[in-house]
Amino acid sequence: MDKALNWDLLRSFLTVARTGKLTKAARALKIDHSTLSRRVKQLERELDTHLFTRSLTGYELTKQGEKLLEQVEKMESTVFGINQEFSDEKSSVSGTVRIGAPDGFGTAFLAPRIGLLLNAHPNLEVEIVAASRRFSLSKREADIGIGLFQPTLDRHNAVKLTDYELGLYISRQHQEKFADLRTVRDLPRFPFISYIDDLIFTPELDYLSSVSKDIVPQIRSSNLLAQMRATISGAGVCVLPCFLANERPDLVRVLPDDVKIMRTFWMVTHSDTQQLFRVRAAAAFIAAQARTSSDFFTPR
Numbered sequence: 001m002d003k004a005l006n007w008d009l010l011r012s013f014l015t016v017a018r019t020g021k022l023t024k025a026a027r028a029l030k031i032d033h034s035t036l037s038r039r040v041k042q043l044e045r046e047l048d049t050h051l052f053t054r055s056l057t058g059y060e061l062t063k064q065g066e067k068l069l070e071q072v073e074k075m076e077s078t079v080f081g082i083n084q085e086f087s088d089e090k091s092s093v094s095g096t097v098r099i100g101a102p103d104g105f106g107t108a109f110l111a112p113r114i115g116l117l118l119n120a121h122p123n124l125e126v127e128i129v130a131a132s133r134r135f136s137l138s139k140r141e142a143d144i145g146i147g148l149f150q151p152t153l154d155r156h157n158a159v160k161l162t163d164y165e166l167g168l169y170i171s172r173q174h175q176e177k178f179a180d181l182r183t184v185r186d187l188p189r190f191p192f193i194s195y196i197d198d199l200i201f202t203p204e205l206d207y208l209s210s211v212s213k214d215i216v217p218q219i220r221s222s223n224l225l226a227q228m229r230a231t232i233s234g235a236g237v238c239v240l241p242c243f244l245a246n247e248r249p250d251l252v253r254v255l256p257d258d259v260k261i262m263r264t265f266w267m268v269t270h271s272d273t274q275q276l277f278r279v280r281a282a283a284a285f286i287a288a289q290a291r292t293s294s295d296f297f298t299p300r
Contacts, residue, residue, distance in 0.1 A: 005046065010072050012039040013051060017069050018139035020058040028140075073138075076272065094123035095278045099286070100142030104224045104244050105265060106130025109296065110146075110286070117285045124278055132222050134201050137270040143279045144286070145268040148204035155271040159283075161290040164297040165242045166207065166261040169251045174234025181237070184212055184258050191218040191236035193227050207239040210261050242299035253299070265290070 015025040016036070026033040044051050051065035061069060101110055107130050114126055129135070135142040137156060150158045168187075170178045181190055194217040195205055208215050219235055221227050224244070231238040232250050239261065245251045267286055273279050 005043070007075075009039050009043040009046070010075065012036055013043055013065075013068065014072050014076065016040060016052065016059050017061055017065065018136075020060070022059060093121040093277045093281045095276075096125040096127060097144065097278045097282045098127040098129060098142045099144045099146070099282065100129045100131070100133075100135030101146035102148065102224070102265075103130045103132055104241050105146050107225060108244050108247065109289075109293070113289050113293075116289075117282060120285075121278075121281055124281065126282065132195075132199075132201060132205070132224065137268060137273075143269070143273055143276075144283055146286075147266050147268055148202055148263055150266050151268055157269050157271060157274055159267045159287060161265040161267050161287065162294065162297050163262055163264050165299050166239050166263065167242055167245070167253045167299065168211070168237055168255050168259045169231055169240045169245050169253055170237055171232050171234040172250050172252045173232075175252055177234060178237065178254065181254055184255060187212050187237065188214040188216070193217060193219045193221070193230050193236040193238040195227075196220040196222050204263055207261055211239065211259055243297045246296075246300050256299075 012025070012029065015028050016022060019025045019028065022033050022036055022040075026036045029036065040052065047064075047068070049064045050062050051068060052059040053062055099106070099110065106128050110128060111130070114128065117126065118124060129142060134147070135145040137143070137145055138153075146161070147158075150160070170181075178190060180186060192208075192215050194208055194215075197220075199222045200206055208217070217236075219227075219230055221230070224240075227238050228240055228244060228248070228251075230236065231240065232248065237254070239259075240251070241263075242253075245253065267283060267290075269279060269283055274283070
């Protein structure tokens with residue numbers, strides 16, 4: 001190799017390595033997949049090595065690819081640092097910030113408040129990915145992640161947002177169906193709504209072990225809002241965050257003294273991006289909103 005590597009080639013390699021899919025990486029880079037494929041092949045020619053093993057399931061890094069990934073990520077950090085060092089902090093915050101959050105937090109808490117952030121920074125664009133999944137900040141799946149546990153990974157920085165409580169809820173309209181529900185021991189006799197076991201992405205969502213080991217859910221969904229809608233329809237009993245149920249007069253909490261589950265929301269950023277103005281502005285906004293909205297997370 002007798003010439004310097006083109007950063008576009010390296011950035012293309014980095015995106016494919018992180019997504020594992022050519023089409024997904026092309027969308028992220030806003031280029032067509034044939035152009036991206038040519039870039040990857042060109043980089044392999046210039047380095048005279050194979051960087052990926054291609055299969056029906058996607059692109060997997062070879063050993064040489066893994067070595068290059070480590071180096072390119074260091075380069076990426078340097079680029080971020082240069083941009084930060086020579087940017088004008090007094091200029092308006094702009095660009096896109098992606099926030100990955102559990103569906104309940106993203107939908108019920110963050111979405112109704114996000115307009116306040118845009119009022120302060122009208123040139124900012126916000127993407128809220130509200131889903132029950134774990135977001136990889138290292139792979140740039142999100143700039144800010146809201147999670148249920150404090151991560152221990154290097155280069156990840158976590159801030160506690162708030163504690164919140166969960167309880168058992170039933171439909172107000174159909175509460176006569178649950179008239180005989182008086183103790184936790186009665187729960188296995190009633191239809192129950194919960195998560196799909198093998199799609200629970202974190203132990204903090206495994207509520208049933210905290211309620212009763214004898215419960216076998218009759219309805220399962222990976223989506224919290226779907227669970228809530230099924231509960232409102234009278235389909236069964238469900239563990240729901242109190243902050244979500246507070247907004248629904250068609251839900252009734254049952255056995256509040258017997259079933260009280262506490263969890264915590266954490267906000268996580270990556271050391272490579274946490275000082276970018278758009279990330280810093282969004283993170284400060286989320287932390288401030290959580291701090292001043294403690295009543296929102298309190299059961300009523």
